[in-house]
Amino acid sequence: MAEPDPMLQARIVYMILNKKTEEALQLLSNFYNLKPPRIAVGTVKGKRRTAYAVYVTRENKIYALNSDILYNPFVIIHEFYHHLRSRSGVHKGTERKADSYARSFIESYASVVKAAKGRAEAGRSPKTASK
Numbered sequence: 384m385a386e387p388d389p390m391l392q393a394r395i396v397y398m399i400l401n402k403k404t405e406e407a408l409q410l411l412s413n414f415y416n417l418k419p420p421r422i423a424v425g426t427v428k429g430k431r432r433t434a435y436a437v438y439v440t441r442e443n444k445i446y447a448l449n450s451d452i453l454y455n456p457f458v459i460i461h462e463f464y465h466h467l468r469s470r471s472g473v474h475k476g477t478e479r480k481a482d483s484y485a486r487s488f489i490e491s492y493a494s495v496v497k498a499a500k501g502r503a504e505a506g507r508s509p510k511t512a513s514k
Contacts, residue, residue: 405422420463422453422459
């Protein structure tokens with residue numbers, strides 16, 4: 384399964400961090416040509432204290448334990464992976480793969496931010512930095 388390029392991954396993380404989770408899920412779903420999952424704050428029976436979020440296939444919905452979780456890119460992207468896999472018909476042994484999928488987005492975001500900081504610092508001369 385193809386993954387979005389690092390810039391799109393970084394953009395998805397940025398959007399979630401900036402409270403645009405539904406837009407981020409729409410963009411990511413567009414990449415895979417899927418209908419995006421719905422999101423809600425709430426719990427699922429049997430998962431009330433064991434998970435920050437849960438994807439419920441039959442409802443096509445990600446349930447987050449609280450509203451703060453909706454802006455946690457790792458958790459949201461991890462649950463999106465379950466959505467993606469359930470729509471492809473293959474949904475076995477995916478926890479580690481969901482973690483890896485989400486981690487790749489976080490790493491792309493960190494790399495883009497680091498590169499942007501490096502470019503910003505390179506643009507400052509020692510004289511302008513001391514002013």
